[in-house]
Each structure stands twice: as structure tokens, then as C-alpha cells.
Amino acid sequence: MDSWSNKSMSKPRIAVIGAGLIGLSAAVCISETIPTCSVTIISDEFTPNTTSDVAAGMLIPHTYPGTPIYQQKQWFKETFDYLFAINNSSEAPSAGISLVSGWQIFKTSSSAELPFWSDIVLGFRAMTEMELKKFPQYRFGQAFTTLKCDCPSYLLWLEKRLKGNGGEVHAKRIANLWDLQNNYDIVVNCTGIGSRQLIGDLKIYPVRGQVLKVHAPWLNHFIRDGDGLSYIYPGIHNVTLGGTREKGSWNLSPDPNISKDIFDKCCALEPSLQKAQDIKVRVGLRPSRLAVRLQKEILVQGEKKLPVVHNYGHGSGGFSMHWGTAKEAARLVGECIATLQDSLSKAKL
Ligand SMILES: Cc1cc2nc3c(=O)[nH]c(=O)nc-3n(C[C@H](O)[C@H](O)[C@H](O)COP(=O)(O)OP(=O)(O)OC[C@H]3O[C@@H](n4cnc5c(N)ncnc54)[C@H](O)[C@@H]3O)c2cc1C
Numbered sequence: 001m002d003s004w005s006n007k008s009m010s011k012p013r014i015a016v017i018g019a020g021l022i023g024l025s026a027a028v029c030i031s032e033t034i035p036t037c038s039v040t041i042i043s044d045e046f047t048p049n050t051t052s053d054v055a056a057g058m059l060i061p062h063t064y065p066g067t068p069i070y071q072q073k074q075w076f077k078e079t080f081d082y083l084f085a086i087n088n089s090s091e092a093p094s095a096g097i098s099l100v101s102g103w104q105i106f107k108t109s110s111s112a113e114l115p116f117w118s119d120i121v122l123g124f125r126a127m128t129e130m131e132l133k134k135f136p137q138y139r140f141g142q143a144f145t146t147l148k149c150d151c152p153s154y155l156l157w158l159e160k161r162l163k164g165n166g167g168e169v170h171a172k173r174i175a176n177l178w179d180l181q182n183n184y185d186i187v188v189n190c191t192g193i194g195s196r197q198l199i200g201d202l203k204i205y206p207v208r209g210q211v212l213k214v215h216a217p218w219l220n221h222f223i224r225d226g227d228g229l230s231y232i233y234p235g236i237h238n239v240t241l242g243g244t245r246e247k248g249s250w251n252l253s254p255d256p257n258i259s260k261d262i263f264d265k266c267c268a269l270e271p272s273l274q275k276a277q278d279i280k281v282r283v284g285l286r287p288s289r290l291a292v293r294l295q296k297e298i299l300v301q302g303e304k305k306l307p308v309v310h311n312y313g314h315g316s317g318g319f320s321m322h323w324g325t326a327k328e329a330a331r332l333v334g335e336c337i338a339t340l341q342d343s344l345s346k347a348k349l
């Protein structure tokens, strides 16, 4: 008889590790799709101190080379549709969700392939000559409307929603997933870059990003250089100016030279930013991996088992993909529950 058969499965106990965007969205999705289970988030950091708080929160996907495109497209569409519905409801301001239109610009037209997400965002089209006149250094551009999350507001809103569904939240660092075996039936691992240490996944690595959060309320259009190294993203409470991508760097200290460089590059794109005020610097480590890891694993010690659902490695695209991956994580948790119930009923025979 293994440990599953000792446990009552009338209310499966789910522990979600991590309270960034991926842990919170998975916990909410599980609590709503499987209301018979109890959901507890365990995390060492919470908003406003997670990588997810640093992000710009734009729904503009990056491509994961190791994840099939149809899968990425499905995750993005599910995320876009879900946030668009929130945007169209009275919840939009408290959830920190807004629609934003703007331009992605390129110095050469050959570098601008039609992205896989062009028919999911709204009104995707080539920029007109008139629009391009604003950017004399650029040859080509894409105009579209997408969604933006105000990250700390959205994280708080998700946490409130989880608690409203009866979920609990505990502050604790987990050194070993197996330590949860006594108190939980299933663990969902949403520790982002923490997975490197927690489960020894050497395929995940940091891509350091430094951004400025500034007050410039007159801006309402986004501008993104297609190289991903300069962007201006207006949100509900501030404008995010970016950005940097330093592969392999674990340094969380802001670099004043990089801040100046970001500011100068963004002012070159949008000169009115010279008047921006209340400039704050933030640094985050993107949890990057060739492919998002979204799969079941059964940990075994002797006769005891602990099913784990991994959901981490969202790199530069957590906001763009999170609801799609949360739905898949909830589906995998459902499969684990079915297996546990099956083994319980077999043990009773
Ligand atoms: C500068 C920057 C800009 C970005 N802009 C965008 C954007 O515009 N659009 C977009 O889609 N994405 C963007 N991203 C990417 C996005 O931020 C990430 O994909 C996303 O935040 C990852 O979320 P996460 O929950 O996996 O990680 P995190 O937010 O890092 O959360 C991980 C959680 O796990 C906890 N944890 C880790 N280890 C343990 C442990 N051992 N025990 C307990 N708890 C643990 C941590 O405390 C934390 O709560 C950006 C990222 C950066 C850095």
C-alpha cells in the first residue's frame, strides 16, 4: 500500500510553490476548475518583491524555441481572451488591466516576419508612411492593439481572488519538495528561476532585465524597437521604459549607467519623455529556458509517492502566456487527482 491510499481524497490538498504571476494564476485556475480541492500557496517572496512585479506586463509574446508554435499560440490566445474579458468588465481598474495601442518598429523590413500572434492581437497591420515619419531611423513597423497588466495590481488582485475562493497563502522557503509529502497530495512547482536550485534544473538560466518606471501620464501609445532593447509601455499607474537582456547575469543591483542608457534611448524614440518624473529603477531575472516546463513528475521514496506538476521557465513571456499555462497546469492536477482516486479505490478492493 503506498501513501496515497492512506489519504482521504474527498478534498485533495494542493500546494502551489511560488507567488509570482505563474503560481498565483495557477492557484486561481485550480481553485476555480477543481473547487473540491484545497489550494495553498507557499512562497518565500510575494508582491511587490517578485520578478513578476518588475515586468512591463505587455501581451506581446516571445518565442520559446523548444515549445511547438501551435502550443504557444493556444496559450497566448487563451491568455488574451481571458484578459480581454476582464478589460471589458468593471474589474479592469482593480485588476490593473488596460488596452494599449502602439507600434513595433524595425530598422530593416527584412527583420520583421509576420509573428505567430498577429491574428490574436487586435487590428494588426503594417504602419503607414505617416506613422513612420515619427521614427526617421526606422524603415518598417507593425501597428496593433494589445493588453497590458499593471503587474503589482494584477498580482494582488489574483491573490485576493484566490483567498475569495478559500485558498490560503503561507510565507516559507521550500528547500526540498519532498518535505511537502506529509501535508499535501499534489505539489505544483511555480518557482521560476528558483527551480534551478530547488529541483536542480540546469536548463533554466537568468536573463537580467533592468527597467525604469516613470510618471509620464500624457503617453498613451506604446513603442517597441523590434530588437527588444528599447521599449516604452504606458500603463495605468506608470510608464515602463526598457530594456536590457543579460544572459546568465544574477546581479539584482541597478546599474546607473544602464539606467542612463535606457532613458537616452527611450527619449530618442519619444522626446517628450525628457519631462518624465518620479523615475524608479527595477531589476528582474527572467526565468529563461528553451521550452516552458509544463509536465507531471511522480517523486518516489520507498513506497511513498508525491505527484508534482511543474509550471516554470516562462522567460520573457510570462504575462503573455500565463492563463494558458495555468489552464494546462490545472488540467494536469485534475489528472493527478484521478490517478490518486483510482489507486485509492483499488486499494479498498
Ligand atoms: C524587465 C522585465 C520585463 C518583462 N516584461 C514582460 C512583458 O512585458 N510581458 C511578458 O509577458 N513578460 C515579461 N517579463 C517576463 C515575466 O516577468 C516572467 O515571465 C514572469 O514574471 C515569470 O513569473 P514566475 O511566477 O515564473 O516567476 P517569479 O515572479 O520570479 O515568481 C517565482 C516565485 O517563486 C518563489 N520561489 C522561488 N523559489 C522558491 C522556494 N525554494 N521556496 C519558496 N518559494 C520560492 C519566489 O519567491 C516567487 O514568489 C519581463 C521580465 C523582466 C525581468
Ligand SMILES: O=C([O-])CC(=O)C(=O)O
Residues within 6 Å of the ligand: 056, 058, 060, 209, 224, 228, 231, 242, 243, 286, 315, 316, 317
Ligand atoms: O520585450 C519586451 O517587449 C518586454 C519583455 O517581455 C521583456 O523585457 O522581457
